[in-house]
Amino acid sequence: MKTAIIGIGLIGGSFALSLKDNGLSDEILGVDNNTENAQRALALGLVDRVVTMDEAVTEADLIVLAIPVNAIPMLAIKILNKIRKDQVVMEMGSTKQELCETISMHPNRGRFVATHPMWGTEYSGPEAAVKGAFTGRTVVIAEAEASDADALERVEAIYTRIGMPILYMGAEEHDTHTAYISHISHITSFALALTVLEKERETSHIFDLAGSGFESTVRLAKSSPQTWLPIFMQNKYNVLDVLREHIHQLQVIRKMLERDDTAGLMATMEKANSIKKILE
Amino acid sequence: MKTAIIGIGLIGGSFALSLKDNGLSDEILGVDNNTENAQRALALGLVDRVVTMDEAVTEADLIVLAIPVNAIPMLAIKILNKIRKDQVVMEMGSTKQELCETISMHPNRGRFVATHPMWGTEYSGPEAAVKGAFTGRTVVIAEAEASDADALERVEAIYTRIGMPILYMGAEEHDTHTAYISHISHITSFALALTVLEKERETSHIFDLAGSGFESTVRLAKSSPQTWLPIFMQNKYNVLDVLREHIHQLQVIRKMLERDDTAGLMATMEKANSIKKILE
Structure with missing residues (x-):
């Protein structure tokens, strides 16, 4: 499986490490608005290749949004506009209501999985990425019923492999x-x-x-x-x-x-x- | 040197361990209102012997108060009423003004050293005592000028040996x-x-x-x-x-x-x- 991480900071970088350490991805592509961040993530070995957003959306089986929550809803829509039916998009933000409402009527909503792993530190940027960060922590999957069964299963399998108990909730809850x-x-x-x-x-x-x-x-x-x-x-x-x-x-x-x-x-x-x- | 620890909980117990580990006391006597606490402290090896307050005041070269701050001023007075000029009394509480005011006119004030080691945890009782707890932490000595030079030096030597930088302050500050x-x-x-x-x-x-x-x-x-x-x-x-x-x-x-x-x-x-x- 090829994974694209959009936003390679504390969360995206730590998730990239978890994917690699658990043999969950053959190649990890990195996308970051900040080209310096992207190059540092590459140098740190968090990602295998730095690509553009378009390349990521074309190439990756799994697209992971790990960017500030205000940027997630719009980017989610733009990516859902372009993806194929065999691709999955997931995000790892700390809020869910605005995102879930924004994407609710999108014809490709089923390909999207909204998640929130309950881990973080007070640091940020690619250097803040931590090995084994998520293991043992709970992850919330919000509005799981709005995701296609195969997309949901793919994300559940990843989190389970990393060692994260999954909790299901509505976005409001x-x-x-x-x-x-x-x-x-x-x-x-x-x-x-x-x-x-x-x-x-x-x-x-x-x-x-x-x-x-x-x-x-x-x-x-x-x-x-x-x-x-x-x-x-x-x-x-x-x-x-x-x-x-x-x-x-x-x-x-x-x-x-x-x-x-x-x-x-x-x-x-x-x-x-x-x-x-x-x-x- | 023989030391008596009055109150063998988180702070008193940890201090007893620091004295032992740094070879600062030949024998440690323990006093605790709560006899169950005292027996547990003995079983845990925090103190060598459980004694009464009177025995502690008679036998110990150094008497250490590690009890709740509301109990310190009165007990300080009662102990200062009884001690000899070769003994030193110190306390390890988190407040200083009321204590320092209470003992200020006592004829034996010079034998007393008011200190506050900047360490603690959310736990309490003898089981909460931690080895090496104080090392590297700052300790405040309040109103050092009110202590006799030899009493102050004895306490400073102990904290220095444990590895604690000393900061001098007024009680109000x-x-x-x-x-x-x-x-x-x-x-x-x-x-x-x-x-x-x-x-x-x-x-x-x-x-x-x-x-x-x-x-x-x-x-x-x-x-x-x-x-x-x-x-x-x-x-x-x-x-x-x-x-x-x-x-x-x-x-x-x-x-x-x-x-x-x-x-x-x-x-x-x-x-x-x-x-x-x-x-x-």
């Missing part, structure tokens, strides 16, 4: 869930970084004192705005909903602290502790 | 800084856990979807309320100050998102990205 367990974490981390940068003048002390707790809550603030701004915009209503709830929770804690309500704070923290059961 | 780079991280993490627990009904999906980003921002929500409530209460005004700023930052982001202010969001995230320079 996906976007609600990811707002809670991924998008809000990024917003709190960006806001925490700003809080510290705003208030703390002696930055050398931040550096010296910052323990592992601070580092783990703030590390997502290093994430690429080019990746995350489109995600927040596309999932705006869900993100706003969670953000309002989160601000509310912080205000409740603030008021308890102002009032010396130690019993309330203790109960609040004990309740928060129950996240243990979910994480472990 | 310490509490302001730690509010920013430690205490607020715990509050946002507790609030994030509550947000998700409040809104998300299908907890199996949280578990399945939670990527490493969520886990790293929420892991501090597993922390012990018994440890953290006293820290928040003792550092109340600083914590409230940072919390207000953090809520403000989240509200700014929320408003930008509501208004589709993509330029503002992009600038905000790029500014937050500069935390990279401080962390790396």
Whole structure:
């Protein structure tokens, strides 16, 4: 099988490595708007050949979109306009509603599989690609019923081979869930970084004192705005909903602290502790 | 040298291991209010002998307080009331102002050294003790000028041998800084856990979807309320100050998102990205 990866950064590059390491692709073609990125991906061995979009769409059996979510719907349409019935197109973005709605009436919709592997880091670009990144992580396939059986099976087989449990969801359900367990974490981390940068003048002390707790809550603030701004915009209503709830929770804690309500704070923290059961 | 560790949990237990591994103590005595904890610490080899508080104060050359911060000031006074001039008392808590004020006029103040090693995890109890935990981390010594030269030197020598750079601060400065780079991280993490627990009904999906980003921002929500409530209460005004700023930052982001202010969001995230320079 010949695979074309459109966008060879953190996700596309890591997926290319997973395909190679699991013997899932004979040749990997790379496409990237940024020619420097493409050349670095080639030099790093993430892709076997750098090609144009047209060449990728003509040659590849599987076309993988791993680009910012704002660019996915239009490119999906343009690729679906051109592909043959034996080709499969898949994407790996963090939002699903706008994409699934955009492509819903396309006559080749069946050739498309919308997926979201639940993995990422705060780094970006081809150098950020990681071997074995996806293994053991869950992948969501959204609106699986809209994909042709053979296209779906081909993508399922790839993810299964990589070692990823598959979860099936509607696009709306996906976007609600990811707002809670991924998008809000990024917003709190960006806001925490700003809080510290705003208030703390002696930055050398931040550096010296910052323990592992601070580092783990703030590390997502290093994430690429080019990746995350489109995600927040596309999932705006869900993100706003969670953000309002989160601000509310912080205000409740603030008021308890102002009032010396130690019993309330203790109960609040004990309740928060129950996240243990979910994480472990 | 004979050392007594008062409170053999995450911090006291890890410190006991560091003393042993660096040949810094011939015998380690353990004291714990919770006799079950004390026996587990003994079984785990963290301490050589479990003793009473009175025995510890009589026998030990160095007495180390590693208990919740609300219990430190009173116990510090009681121990300073009893010690000889060749003994040293130190503590390892996360707040300093209330403690330093409480002991400031004590005739034996000079025998006391207030320290804060910048390390911890979300776990607690003797089983949470970690070998080599402190090595490479910074330790703050607060109000060093109030300690006798020989007492200070003894504590400095221990931390240096463990491999910890020492930073000297006033108690007030310490509490302001730690509010920013430690205490607020715990509050946002507790609030994030509550947000998700409040809104998300299908907890199996949280578990399945939670990527490493969520886990790293929420892991501090597993922390012990018994440890953290006293820290928040003792550092109340600083914590409230940072919390207000953090809520403000989240509200700014929320408003930008509501208004589709993509330029503002992009600038905000790029500014937050500069935390990279401080962390790396």
